Amino acid sequence: MMSSPSLATPLNKNRTADVKPIRLQLDPIRLHEPARSKLSTVETQRIMVVFDDLVQKMELIEMLPVIVSHADLFKNVIDTETMNEVYRHEELKQAYETNSSIRTISNIIEKLPQFENYTRRFDQSLSYNANENIAYHYYIQQSIRNVLRRLLQHNRFDAVKLILKNNNLLPPPKDLMRVLKMLRDSAMERFLTTPLEEREKVDQMKNLNIRLSSNEAVIAKLEKELSDAVAERDAEVSQTLGIFIFLN
The missing domain is CATH 1.20.5 (Single alpha-helices involved in coiled-coils or other helix-helix interfaces)
Incomplete structure (x- = not known):
């Protein structure tokens, strides 16, 4: 029984000496494809979730005008309260684009969940038009957050996108969306390699x-x-x- 360790030791040494570093051999045809199919760490998964959420929200923002124009298509997908929020947001955006006074849309902004009378925060060193522009940006930000939260709360994104696609109403992606998707795909490839x-x-x-x-x-x-x-x-x-x- 005592001889086995002495016999095993040189055998293990020989095996160790024969072991060569393993070099990956990638198929040249698949050179640009990720080597793995799943993300390995929680941190990378979280980063990709942020990317996916951002892309999804940007797509939804582009869909909103089409949703308003073809509201009948979404009766079974978007509830009445959420649809009213979408209408209010589009009215707010239209008022901003036509340079309407904040006072004329008080009935819209007062219904925002995060409403505050932004006119109280006007900077006296700025002109009234400049202050209104800042206020509009604030209200539009709050409005779009509210709309996106409601639309994404019950996973309506896929259903809305499918309806638009089936009716040839899906808006073409803008340059910003293309860049975001390219950045997302590039990050995914790097994380999988x-x-x-x-x-x-x-x-x-x-x-x-x-x-x-x-x-x-x-x-x-x-x-x-x-x-x-x-x-x-x-x-x-x-x-x-x-x-x-x-x-x-």
Whole structure:
């Protein structure tokens, strides 16, 4: 029984010596695809939730005017109280765009859950129009928060988006939305890729670029050789044709 440890030790040493570092081998065709399918830490999951919430809220904001214009389509999806909040928000936004006085929309802003008489906070050093502009921004922020909270509270986003899509009413994404989605996808890819995999991607991209440059050089050389051979053949044909014509 005492001999087993002495026999096991050199065996383990030999095995350890034979072990080589494992290098990932990424398929060049799938070089840009993440190596994993799930986020590994709670922190990365939270970051992606923030991204998804932001994209979802931005999409909803773009949908609001269409929802108001086609309210009948959403009778079974959006309750009356929430729909009234959407109407009020659009009225508030329209009043701001037409430079209406804050006094003319007091019936709208007083119904906001976070209402406060913002005119009490007017800065005396600013003009009345500048103060009204600041107040409008405050009320619109509170209004859109209220609308988004109500629409997202009961997971209505997917149902609303599906109705718009089925009726060809889905608004085209703006540049900001495209940038946000690209940023979200880029972050997701980075979170699903380990540093080792990222380094291997960089190495493989360098190798591919080197191969591409080498292949381009070979192709250029072969094209030149082919062009020279064609030119030489054409010269020989022309010369033979000239001799044939001369002899006849």
